[in-house]
Amino acid sequence: MVVNLANRVMALTPSTTLAITAKAKELKEQGVDVIGLGAGEPDFNTPGHILDAAVQSMNEGYTKYTPSAGLPALKKAIIGKLQRDQGLSYKPNEIIVANGAKHALYTLFQVLLNDGDEVIIPTPYWVSYPEQVKLAGGVPVYIEGLESNQFKITPEQLIKSITKKTKAVIINSPSNPTGVLYSAEELTELGKICLEENILIVSDEIYEKLVYGDHKHISIAQLSPELKEQTIIINGVSKSHSMTGWRIGYAAGNKEIIEAMTNLASHSTSNPTTTAQYATIAAYNGTQEPVEEMRQAFEKRLEIIYDKLVSIPGFSCVKPQGAFYLYPNVKKAADLTGYNNVDDFVEALLVEAKVAVIPGSGFGTPDNIRLSYATSLDQLEKAVSRIHKFVESKCQA
Structure with missing residues (x-):
């Protein structure tokens, strides 16, 4: 059967975020120790009183x-x-x-x-x-x-x-x-x-x-x-x-x-x-305390991880004021490590350093990458350490 799809969907660009996240999950399922920093969602469960309200609504028909x-x-x-x-x-x-x-x-x-x-x-x-x-x-x-x-x-x-x-x-x-x-x-x-x-x-x-x-x-x-x-x-x-x-x-x-x-x-x-x-x-x-607790946790992670990130050779980053992303310019790092562009640099980070980040090309700025700090501080520190070691090893080579 020959399928002729509508022009409006043929022109769509797949979501870079979802594609990278899916590839990282696939590697994890294969037993590879990948740290994913692509997620655009908090790593906290939905607060309990919200879960309770959902269950109550179902039980009440x-x-x-x-x-x-x-x-x-x-x-x-x-x-x-x-x-x-x-x-x-x-x-x-x-x-x-x-x-x-x-x-x-x-x-x-x-x-x-x-x-x-x-x-x-x-x-x-x-x-x-x-x-x-x-x-x-x-x-x-x-x-x-x-x-x-x-x-x-x-x-x-x-x-x-x-x-x-x-x-x-x-x-x-x-x-x-x-x-x-x-x-x-x-x-x-x-x-x-x-x-x-x-x-x-x-x-x-x-x-x-x-x-x-x-x-x-x-x-x-x-x-x-x-x-x-x-x-x-x-x-x-x-x-x-x-x-x-x-x-x-x-x-x-x-x-x-x-x-x-x-x-x-x-x-x-x-x-x-x-x-x-x-x-x-x-x-x-209901209570907004869990919202504030989550905000404070993200702020703590940002304060700890930001300085570590900008210490990586070739990385520069405008410090975020909100959300839970870091968006460093890594063009110099890609050049230092011998890659033609940041997309290739991101691919190497995933395959060699076992860290999944999102290339900035998907956001309209190809010299940047996006890292989500909506994950545990322990995982964040490990991920940034892996990136740092990866960059330094490639520079020395």
């Missing part, structure tokens, strides 16, 4: 369909969270619950973009942004976030990238893969341009609870009523409450956009998983 946009009680919990954390007021018809924040983004682009519409994406970017835009018929337009500016884009860069076809701009703060945050002042300047040009702001805030030191997460939507109206917030419980597998995220914003997303969801997924929705109600309405 709450296992049927729910409204396509999510349980009213969950919408209420999300509204409460947004008011509590950002001081933002939303109505139920301005909220849609989705099967993860990734699915919320996918649905948003599907209802927002026509063929040829442009979406501005700062680099480095999360690997799925460009692919989701392309799947909706849109065109990704990249702005290079310079390492000298902590990978953040400037108002001048944004202005130059806007055309008559520009529909939206994505802001991810804290960022995956860099872990950097935009300040209120930086967001205000970018927001002014979006208001003047009538460009929708897609604010991906999935890592908002994982912020370190004196830094503070700011949502661009909380800076003014006008910016709130111009912004769709994307968030969820995957990273904040260690619930990646539960697949619950949400979008908050303009009711017409949310209504369109709800209509699409009614024909695609019917509703988010019922049990996971009840678990998320407990996540937002």
